[in-house]
Amino acid sequence: MKHARIRYQGTMHAVTVEAGNAVRLADGRLLGERQVEWLPPASGSMFALGLNYADHAAELAFKAPTEPLAFIKSRGAYTGHNQVTWCPDNVAYMHYECELVAVIGRTARNVGRDDALAYLAGYTVCNDYAIRDYLENYYRPNLRVKNRDATTPVGPWIITPDEVPDPSRLTLRTWIDGELKQEGTTADMIFDIPFLVEYFSSFMTLQPGDMIATGTPEGLADVVPGNEVVVEVEGVGRLANRIVSEAEFFANRARP
Structure with a gap:
């Protein structure tokens, strides 16, 4: 089952997602994908992994880590499916990162790997955009790289674990303006979800x-204002957004 959060006619709703990405409101109404505003399906802290795919580490000329390289994203960084994100002015290197996301479903403390998946509400997708102009060192991630407002699309939904029997065998893909740019598999993760x-x-x-x-595989490319970027994790979801300039993004945000 797929669970999402949307805004419709100014009101937020928790909904289930049906065939064709239509959503069912609590009163039974069925709305099309383009009739609603998709919100991030979860809003807790995000613990993001760097260099969690050996091929991606090699692509960037770094050694694969022997312990998870993690950083935390603020809630203000999230945005939803079919929303816009923005490229800062005067930067040369903004990259997408297609990632499988595990969503915690119940309080977890000192959980063993054999029990880990039982603590999940399910899985979603994120595009963990990176402003690499400001990346000093992958082992010391800079906040300006990963925590800008609305630069981490998440969603469109959380799919329950029973729908994803093996999260370690999923294909990840990214398209820019319809052209396939990245393809990899979660089988290449260094640290899997139970770990x-x-x-x-x-x-x-x-x-x-x-x-x-959980990180991204190799196959990065630059993105610029005007691009539509689609990231997909097999069996989990397909997440789209459009990139605009910094000036356009904040001008639109300032409007009532």
Whole structure:
């Protein structure tokens, strides 16, 4: 089953998603994908992984880490499916990152890997855009790279674990303006989801709605204002957004 959060006629709704990405409101009305505003399906803390695919680490001329390289995203960084994000002025390198995201469903503390998947509400997709002009070192991620307002599309929904029997065997793909640019598989992750739940919960308490973004495979390319970027995780979801300039984004945000 797919669960989403949308805004319709100024009101937020928790909905289920049906065939053709139509959503069912609590009163039974069925709305099309383009009739609603898609919101991030979870809003807890996001624990994001860097260099969690060996091929991606090699692509960037870094050694694969021996312990998870993690950083935290603020809630203001999230945006939803079919929404816009923005490219800062005067930057040369803004890259997409297609990622499988595990969503925590119940309080998790000192969870063993054998029990880890039982603590998930399900899975979603994110595009973890990186402004690489400001990346000093992958082992010391800079906040300006990963935490700008509305630069992490998440969604469109959370799909329940029973719909994804093996999260370690999923294909990830990214398209820019309809052209396939990235393709990889979660089988190449260095640290899998059970390990990551065990790892994070060993020193902190994970709360319902928290997310673990598991990294991206090789195959990065620059994006610019005007591009439509679509990221897809097989069996989980397909997440689209359009990139606009910094000036356009904040001018639109300032409008009542």
